[in-house]
Each structure stands twice: as C-alpha cells, then as structure tokens.
Amino acid sequence: MADISANFLGIKSPNPYWLASAPPTDKKYNVLRAFEAGWGGVVWKTLGSQVKNVSSRYSAVNFNNTRVMGFNNIELISDRPLDINLKEIEECVRLFPDRAMIVSLMADNSREKWHELIKQVEDTGAHGLELNFGCPHGMTERGMGATVGQDPAIAKMVVEWVMEAAHIPVITKLTPNVHSVVPTGKACVEGGTSALSLINTIQSVTGIDLDTFVPNPYVAGKSVFGGYCGPAVKPIALKMLATISQDETTRKVPISGIGGISTWKDAAEFMLLGATTVQVCTAAMKYGFRIIEDMCDGLNNWMDEKGFKTIDDFVGKSVSTLTHWEDLDINYHHVANINQDKCIHCGLCYIACEDASHQSISLTYGKPYNTYAIKEEECVGCNLCQLICPVEDCITMVVQRKGDDYLNWKEFQERGLPLNDH
C-alpha cells in the first residue's frame, strides 16, 4: 500500500484531499461529518466582515443526461457571526487534531482589519490561513475578493500586511478571472506568501430562462454574474496550474490545486502538474462527503500500480512535458485505424471527418450497416474520429513516423521542406 499522506508546509493530512472553502466547510456540523467520512483537511468557509445572502444562489449547466456539468454561485463569504465560526473551528481542531484546518480570510481593505482577523483565527489553533483573493461576485463590488487578485500590486501589498501578523503558513488563493494568473502569483510570492492555491470560480452566466428571459440564478426578476466551477472548469484550472508550476518564481512555493476535481483521476492529474494537495467543492456539494472513499482508494491503487511510494514521487512529474509548439516533433505522425470487429457502424467517425476534418474515411454502402474504413494516405492524424467513436478502443492511432529524426518547425523551415499542397 502506498502512502497517500500529504505534508504541506508542515501541515499534515492523512490524504491530499481537502474540502475547498465553500458551504461544505461553513460550520462544525459539516466539517465533523467530513472528517468522519475521511477527508484529509478543510479550508473553512471564508471569514470576514458581516454579509447577508440572497436566494436563489446557485444555477447549473446540464449536458445531455448529466446534471451539474458546471456549477455557478452568487454566494458571498460566510454569513454566520464571526465568534460562532471561531468557536466551532477550535472545537473541530480539538476533535480531529490529525486533519488539516486551514481558515479562509477576506478582511476589509485595511492593515488593521487583516491583523485583527489573523490574530483571532490563530487563537483557534488552526494550522494555516488561505487568503481569498478570488471571489468574483458581490465582494468585488466592495473592493475585495477578485478585485484584489486582479491587481498584482494590491495583492502584493495585502500579502505583506498578512505576513507581518501571521505565525502560521499562508496560502494565497488566486482568481482565474485574469488573462494570466502568473503576474498576481508572482507578486504574492514576492510579498511573502508561503504557498498558492488555484483556481477560484470563473465569472459566468450559466443560462437564460427562455420563458422569463431572465438569466439564472433568478433573484426577483434579476440576476448577476456568478462564479463557475465543477467538472466544466477543470481543463482551465489545469492550464492555470501548469503556468504557475512552470514559472521560476511561483514554482518555488507549494501549490494546492482546485477546480472541477471529482475523482482520484482528476486529483492525480492536478498533482502531476504540480499540486501537493487538492481541494474539492462542487463534487462534494453534488454527492456528499462519501466520495472521499474512492478518491483515496483509487489513488492508492494507481500509485501501487505505478510503483509510487509517496505522493512526492509524482507531484509535478508532467510539468516538463508541456513545451512550446515550436519544439514539437513534426516528424511524428500517426493515423487512425478502425477495428472492424468492434465497429458498430454508427457512422459518427465518418461524418465528423467528412464535415470537419480531412475526408479521410470511406463509406461503403450497406443495408442497414455501412462499412467505414480509414484512407491512410489522407488521414492527418487529428484524432477527431477516435474521440467521437462510442466504442472503447475501436479506433486506435497507429504511429507512422515521417522520418526517424526529431524535426521541429524551425528546422523544417530552414531545410525548406514542402508544405501541404491541398
């Protein structure tokens, strides 16, 4: 059995799974249930000045039969009284000393307010702080959340205030509502943050009711831009994480990865791109805390299979494989191949290649089943058909290199090699 425990700046947890700062972590009742279910840690729902929420608060994007492919919210930070939150945090730390307790913070915009809040939270025995520079709705109108995270100079200043007062590790949570997360990430590291986490939610409009013409979520005939998360945002989160792992400055601090993680596989991918721990919100909101069981079990089995003893054996392992387009090997070529024994003659590969790719699949009429075959000399190896085929491993890509040696685009041009002629 592999060891899946995590050590994040000395904050230990029996597994790398933390619940992200959100409704599942906003009170003792939930957090104790989460710890009982097996979660490695929590980031307590963001504390700060007193707010009040509206209803409704959520909306979602469904795709075919899958509900909540993407999830959207217009909630603010914790709307419970600060003293109750602090008392409950203390109790949770005492009852589950082996789990990570991070507390998310968003103070009003002054050094004193931040210092005051940090002192109160540290008194609870929490193990770390997370600075919420990411909330994209509501709080921004008051100059907080993403407003801080979108301006590297302000972010750096706030981090500096925090570091003056903090005695426990500080994680800065980045907003994805920027062209690149690197400038803010760099500024925060320069400001002294001990670690980074990303992503927070992405500004969105999930849909519009075609009867009332009002976007959702619906609040008395109006709506506002919300924050988008869940499986739909995972590819974006992974890309942003990768840029933080690549940058010389930001890659020096540990990273907690967030955004659309629902399974151990998602988690492993975040870790391969540099996350030491991962945080989960939407999946827990959709299915409850019980998903942690397979998240641990699956990760463990995969690590055993790959021969990884601890998570350090693979954290960041994939970062170096992301390169520049210009460094890709043009001599690498593969073509699609259809396994006729598996093919169910649905024609989806054919119409995709015909209408959207390179007309590289032939159709031989049959009643009721047509036969489809790849025209190898036409196939550009784009993968479209393979992605679309509903039968596992029916279409495979077969390597047919154009040359033995590595050849990049620059070299290709220098040698004056021929471009496509049709």
Place this chain on the structure above:
Amino acid sequence: MSISNNRLPAEEFEKNFSDIHPPFETKEAALVEANRCLFCYDAPCTKSCPTGINVPKFIKQITTDNIKGSATTIFLSNIFGGGCSRVCPVEKLCEGACVFNLMHEQPIAIAKLQRYSTEDAIEDKWKLFERKPSTGKKVAVVGAGPAGLSCAHVLSREGIDITVFEKESKGGGLMTYGIAAYKVTPEFCNDEVDFITSLGGIEIKYNHELGKDISLEQLQQQYDAVFLGIGVGLANQLNIPGEDLAGVEDAIDFIYHIRDKGYSNVPVGDRVIVIGMGMTAIDAATQAKRLGAKEVTMVYRRSESEKGCTQVELDIARLDGCKIVWLAAPKEIVGNDGKLTALVCDVMKLGAPDYSGKPAPIPTGDTITIEADMVIKATGQKPFEDLVSYYGLENKKGKILSKENHATNLSKIFAGGDCVNGGKEVVDAVQAGKEAAAAIIQHLTPAFSKGEGAEQNAMSVITASTVDRDSSPLSFGEGQG
C-alpha cells in the same frame, strides 16, 4: 366444455387488455432513453424503417425540448407514426437494426420514443402541416386504411382535393378492425383518423363500397386519379371436413368483435385451438386466453424456425400460457350435434423447400387429436379476387399487379398496401400510399412531369428534406420485403 362470454370480472378484463407497450411515465424517463441514442449517421434504424423515419433526428429533437419538431419529423415520413409506434414489429425493423444490438446492449426504445413524440399531437390535433393552395385537382381514394389515408394526406398537402370511399363506418382499416386491442384502442384509432383528416381537404364517405355503391368507371370519370387501398379482406378457408361446425370462427371476426362489442360480450371456449402462426394467430390466441379461455393451443404445420410471427410475439403467447404444437396440419374437425369437439391433425415433418422457400411440411402418416370446443382459423386472408377481376385489374390470385410507380394496368388507377402486397404490416401500407401519392402527383402536375429531374421533384414531397440521401437517394423506397 362450453363457449360462453363474460368469463372474468371487469377489472381483470381491463388488466388483460391494457396497453402491452406502456408509454414513458415521465418526461425524465423519455429523456434518459433519448439521450442514450448516438445520433448515428446514415442510421441503420432509419434504413430499416419501411417509411424511412429520420429516427436520430426525431430523438434528438426530444432532447432539445422540441416535441413539435419531433412529431413533424415522424409524421412527414409516416402519418401513421403514432399507430405504428404501437403496432410495428420493431424487433425486426428499426430497433432490430439499432447499433446497440451490436454491442449486446438494449437497443434504443425507438417505438416508445416515437409514441412519446406523437401522443399529444394526435390527441390535441396539433396543426403541423399546412395545405398548399388548392390546385383544383381531385383524387378518389378507395379504402380508409393506412395505405389510403397515407396517400390522401400527402396529396392533400399538395393542394389536391381528396374523397375517400370506405365501405365500413369507421376509418383506419385493419388498424381499427384487425389489430389486437392491447396494442391500439378503438379510441386511439378514431383519434388518429381525425388527426389525419384535420389537415383539411380530405372527405371520407363512409358506408360507400366500391362495386356496390360506386363503380370504378364512375371514379375514373369523376376524378383525375384513383388510388385503391382496399386491403385484403376474406379469411382463407381450411377446406377440410367439419369447417362449418358451430364453434369454428375466423380470427379477424373474433378479434374485431373484441374491439367492437366489448370484452365481456365476446364468447370464448374452454379449450380453444388457434390454427396458424402469424401475427393474427398470436393476437387471436393471446386474446382468447385473456378473455378467460382455460386452455389455448396453437397448431402450426411447420416448425418454430419457419414461424410467421416474431420471437417477441411468440414469447407473448407463451407467457400468456398458450400451448404450441409444431408440425401439425389440420385434417378434420370432428363434432357432435353440429358442435365441434376436436381437431384432428396430420403429424408433419419437414421436407425440401417449397414455392415459398420454406421447407415443405410432409405428412408422416401419424395423426393427433386435440379436444376443443372452439377453433379459430388464422391462416391468412384472401385478396378481393372477384372485385378486382371484375374491373379488369391485372392481378395474381387477387393481388393487384402494380408497376414500380404503383400504377395499375387501368388508366388513372393506382394501388398499394395489402391489396398489392398480399398482406404485410401497417408501415408497409403507409409507405406504399406515400409512394403512390408521389406517382399520382407526377401524373397530374405538368410542372412535375416536365423536364429533367421531374421524378426527383415529385418524390421530394414524400421525402423529409433532411434525410441523409447521399448513400441511398430514394431511401424512402427501400425497406420493402
């Protein structure tokens, strides 16, 4: 042993004759199924539907909440799409070809989804089609069955005024008078006919029989064209001794009475024998059982592999507790006091294939005797040979001979459906009606018959524009046979 009616309490009749293919109970259930469909290209299911319904399209339209569009997609290809969703032997048509079968998975419930999309449209008479302005042309249709009404609907859409002559007092043909009550209800059949005629331009003259109330010459004179969709009517005789004994019944009459008189008023025996193994035989046997017969035995002169019904239907009969005797050919019905008491059969074995291509049953010399108080004959129907011969229509044993475009040897007279094919399914009759309508339009409309591509133009009225046609240009025409 006796033949009597009212054998079961009312609730039991209701249960026994309730819908054999119940609809989806909720929208969610329909969506789960609809979303399973892969949206195949040049889809095998469409190619296996004799009317070429664009199945992936109508299913996709369910998932986008476009039920109106979904219903239109279905009705454009098959105006009996609602009825067909209840009576088609889908396991050998669309669903039998669904690609999921090739993954050994349940095929998409195409018929059930088709019912989902058409149910409200029929009940509430949605206005899905607009008639073109009247062309002043008039066409007579004989027979308000699937073939006749399908032809009438296409023609009326094109602005041709239609008069339908129907000998019975209700429309729908065998859909109304023949098909088992647990597949379609009389109310549904009524609704379906009303839905079809709600287009306008179609007048049905009930109780008007060709050959009795009107003649073919009159129709030829008064109309620009005539379509014959008179079906097949008379039951084949067994031609064995004892056929006239009391208790010997024709399956079509028996089934019709169930529909017409109400379950409790149809007499059935204690021990019933059904002769035949086609769809009609299955319907008669299962319904006899459901009316309360104690024992139902089906006898068939060939073996299971030559049966005319599908496996699904045979399973229904077996589940209903019907006994089956294969390789038994009726030889004589014996009786007492004018009432039948037993059926004597020759025990057969299979020989070389006969004219039908199936192995010929040959008597072994042995016989068996099965006691019974009722014998239901379901050995097929005979076309109206006398009627068609009388008018000089070329025919083969009463089956009207028609050319590829459904024209007969007589001028202006077209024909299609059971009266031409000798008795297939509703869906085949609908397609024949559609094709004949295209041929009639070509015959009537100069614009369609001049210049190149005239045929394609005429055909376009019966081909949903979005049907993938590159591999099968006249895809609507395939699937017969």
